[in-house]
Amino acid sequence: MYGVVGGGGGFNAPSTTSGRRRNPGDEEEDEEEEGGEGRVLEAWERAYADDRSWEALQEDESGLLRPIDTKTLVHAQYRRRLLLRSAAAAAARIQKGLIRYLYVVIDLSRNLAGE
Structure with a gap:
């Protein structure tokens, strides 16, 4: 064709x-x-x-595998701290938003009760 x-x-x-x-x-x-x-x-x-990532691990006294290279350990701690900060910031934003809405509800109820 x-x-x-x-x-x-x-x-x-x-x-x-x-x-x-x-x-x-x-x-x-x-x-x-x-x-x-x-x-x-x-x-x-x-x-x-x-x-050979298995060569960079060492078993500690509790039986957990830990990296021998401190650079890897420091990077993991850095990522964990960033995650905790972002989670805390998100929780604070949610809490602030809830208080804001609660305040509006209380404010309107006071205005209606005064009439």
């Missing part, structure tokens, strides 16, 4: 993760790629390839 011969690449066409069509001889190549050090890492693997 549009000048395409053979249709190629439909839903039933076998393919690999790279998007190319798989030939019968490609299975040997796949086995070689999976077995060696030179294989291409997936995106999720690249994020953890050089990071």
Whole structure:
């Protein structure tokens, strides 16, 4: 219809993760790629390839895992403090809003009682 011969690449066409069509001889190549050090890492693997996070942990006397690196610990405490501050600020805003509405209700009731 549009000048395409053979249709190629439909839903039933076998393919690999790279998007190319798989030939019968490609299975040997796949086995070689999976077995060696030179294989291409997936995106999720690249994020953890050089990071051995389990080596940066140490078990304390209570049995909890704590980071050896104090930078990680300080960053976690910083995030915790920010979370507590934002929660406290939100609670104060809600409380202030409730008092504001309560004041309006009391003020209107006093005006109506005086009439």
